[in-house]
Amino acid sequence: MTPPLDQFRSWAKDHGVTAKLVPKESKGMGTGLFVDLAQDADHKDEHDQGELLFVPHSLILSRSRIQQLDCPHLQTAFKTIGQDNLTERLVLILFLLYERLALEHRECILKHNSSKKSSPDTPPFTPSPFAPYVAMLPDVCTPVTLDPGLTKGYLAGTLLLDSVCAKRAKLESEYELLSGNMGVFEPWPVRPSLDDFVWADATYWSRVLSFGTQWEQTPDGQSPESMPVDDMHMVPYLDFANHAGKANIRWEVDEDGLRVWAKESLLDSIHEDDQDPPKDQGQEVYLSYGNKSNTELLFLYGFTLHDNPTKVLTLAVPMDEDDPYYMPKAHTLMRLNIPPRISLHLDNDESEDLVELCHGLWITKDSLCLLWIYSLNEEDGLGALIEEPDLKVCTSDDSANADKDADIEEADLVDEDTVGRLVLTIQDTKVTSREIVETMIPKLDIYPILVLRSLVLVAHRIEFYIARIMETGDKVQKIEDIEIVRAINYDPSTSKEEGSIATPSKTIDIPVASRLRRNIGDCLLPTLLDPDREHPVTSRQLDVEMLISSLVSVMRSYRTEEMNLLVHIGNVVGEAQTRCLEENEHVKAYLSSMQAQD
Numbered sequence: 079m080t081p082p083l084d085q086f087r088s089w090a091k092d093h094g095v096t097a098k099l100v101p102k103e104s105k106g107m108g109t110g111l112f113v114d115l116a117q118d119a120d121h122k123d124e125h126d127q128g129e130l131l132f133v134p135h136s137l138i139l140s141r142s143r144i145q146q147l148d149c150p151h152l153q154t155a156f157k158t159i160g161q162d163n164l165t166e167r168l169v170l171i172l173f174l175l176y177e178r179l180a181l182e183h184r185e186c187i188l189k190h191n192s193s194k195k196s197s198p199d200t201p202p203f204t205p206s207p208f209a210p211y212v213a214m215l216p217d218v219c220t221p222v223t224l225d226p227g228l229t230k231g232y233l234a235g236t237l238l239l240d241s242v243c244a245k246r247a248k249l250e251s252e253y254e255l256l257s258g259n260m261g262v263f264e265p266w267p268v269r270p271s272l273d274d275f276v277w278a279d280a281t282y283w284s285r286v287l288s289f290g291t292q293w294e295q296t297p298d299g300q301s302p303e304s305m306p307v308d309d310m311h312m313v314p315y316l317d318f319a320n321h322a323g324k325a326n327i328r329w330e331v332d333e334d335g336l337r338v339w340a341k342e343s344l345l346d347s348i349h350e351d352d353q354d355p356p357k358d359q360g361q362e363v364y365l366s367y368g369n370k371s372n373t374e375l376l377f378l379y380g381f382t383l384h385d386n387p388t389k390v391l392t393l394a395v396p397m398d399e400d401d402p403y404y405m406p407k408a409h410t411l412m413r414l415n416i417p418p419r420i421s422l423h424l425d426n427d428e429s430e431d432l433v434e435l436c437h438g439l440w441i442t443k444d445s446l447c448l449l450w451i452y453s454l455n456e457e458d459g460l461g462a463l464i465e466e467p468d469l470k471v472c473t474s475d476d477s478a479n480a481d482k483d484a485d486i487e488e489a490d491l492v493d494e495d496t497v498g499r500l501v502l503t504i505q506d507t508k509v510t511s512r513e514i515v516e517t518m519i520p521k522l523d524i525y526p527i528l529v530l531r532s533l534v535l536v537a538h539r540i541e542f543y544i545a546r547i548m549e550t551g552d553k554v555q556k557i558e559d560i561e562i563v564r565a566i567n568y569d570p571s572t573s574k575e576e577g578s579i580a581t582p583s584k585t586i587d588i589p590v591a592s593r594l595r596r597n598i599g600d601c602l603l604p605t606l607l608d609p610d611r612e613h614p615v616t617s618r619q620l621d622v623e624m625l626i627s628s629l630v631s632v633m634r635s636y637r638t639e640e641m642n643l644l645v646h647i648g649n650v651v652g653e654a655q656t657r658c659l660e661e662n663e664h665v666k667a668y669l670s671s672m673q674a675q676d
Contacts, residue, residue: 089210094134101318111319113360131338140308141169166310174278177212179268180205211314218280219625220380232633235550285317322364389424406462410502420445436654453531459505526664540648
């Protein structure tokens with residue numbers, strides 16, 4: 079076990095953690111949790127009831143817990159942002175940033191604090207009691223954290239690239255707002271870079287658990303009843319557990335903290351191991367991150383599962399801007415909170431939110447409502463009207479009694495409070511809720527036609543994304559190892575966003591090597607950059623190199639996987655269209671009447 083792991087286990091034990099699990103390196107999966115062979119995981123007594131792990135509330139990180147920490151720089155940041163804007167995610171991200179900077183730049187901070195430029199009234203920038211935990215957090219390598227150029231090369235044309243680019247743009251905008259316009263980091267002697275901010279966000283999403291607790295001690299003297307229940311938490315020790323489709327442990331939260339027990343599958347494995355020769359390490363325990371597709375797993379965590387049973391694709395489906403009912407449809411969808419995308423599932427997964435679109439393909443209820451509204455036209459009984467506002471504002475148009483059939487201009491819809499609300503109608507029934515759509519559409523005589531139109535819409539989007547991947551095939555960057563190495567920033571001169579110590583007159587650059595070292599020490603090893611020579615490379619740099627190389631391999635495979643999934647869903651939808659055209663008499667009659675009219 080490495081020294082940081084030893085320090086972390088000692089810190090956890092000193093703060094009330096009891097564990098029959100030990101964090102160790104898991105082959106190809108970073109750090110994992112394993113049953114401690116020195117202890118009997120199946121042992122039960124009146125005190126622990128067979129627990130594998132107990133983490134007290136005092137060590138569970140949440141928004142409320144962090145706001146109680148005696149960290150003046152964090153408290154100043156919270157006040158600058160404002161209590162109403164402090165989401166659970168933002169509080170945890172700011173905490174991770176603070177801790178990482180305080181740990182990695184402590185030597186430069188000490189020099190700064192001892193210099194004449196440091197005011198005696200300036201509070202110290204020192205790690206919190208959670209420093210041993212944060213020091214253990216690994217570098218997270220996902221398509222979002224990777225260099226954008228590499229990501230765009232290996233994921234060219236994929237649906238995942240759209241999500242990655244949108245996420246990256248959102249993070250850059252958020253970072254610019256906090257560091258620039260709001261000046262949240264101005265009082266900090268060390269200011270985080272964009273890379274630090276992206277790391278904190280990725281760490282949050284890769285380690286957070288969702289459960290509700292309330293703390294007895296609350297900030298600002300508020301009573302527990304008036305405080306919102308925290309849902310998102312980071313649990314030291316447990317969050318080292320890796321993901322598996324079927325978890326072999328379960329966890330619960332009580333008034334004392336979080337407890338973990340073994341499931342029967344883990345106990346059976348332990349009993350089988352007892353009959354075999356001794357092994358170097360015990361059974362690894364796994365959490366389930368949920369029924370996530372490989373797209374979600376790669377986006378959030380940077381890995382995929384070879385035989386992942388959850389196969390889902392989410393397609394953006396923009397509305398046809400030439401649709402004469404574009405505006406009423408758009409306003410109705412916004413009010414119903416239905417986004418312009420559809421989620422297609424190859425398995426219903428016994429979910430109540432999924433309905434069958436056709437044989438072998440399921441879709442969310444929101445997605446089905448979207449397709450139905452897109453498919454309706456005026457001949458089907460679609461209409462629109464403007465509801466008068468509660469406080470009507472008289473205009474010249476009102477006195478002139480404008481023609482009810484006049485075209486609806488987009489400018490008329492800017493302010494619903496004064497102009498009125500644009501409402502979609504289906505056969506004179508106002509569409510004011512999803513329930514109206516879900517109950518009305520299946521009862522319409524043209525329902526089989528709407529089913530066919532929905533299938534056609536899906537088929538067109540599938541064809542679009544297949545063509546996009548094929549067209550970008552020759553644009554996929556063939557990145558050599560040297561470019562991967564440079565992405566790790568071995569050379570301080572190539573780093574664009576290095577940490578720095580803030581001073582009134584200038585900034586003091588911190589070498590990247592110091593930023594990455596974490597006191598592990600240098601070693602002379604040949605690298606991909608120049609395999610014939612030895613270079614001073616830190617252990618962490620080698621770990622990052624392996625992470626990036628592994629992620630590149632996963633992204634290459636994912637691009638092929640997404641293409642195959644698109645083709646498969648396209649075939650399913652195509653077969654459904656054929657059945658609808660050949661077997662549904664109502665569809666045949668409708669198409670015949672349309673041909674006769676033409």
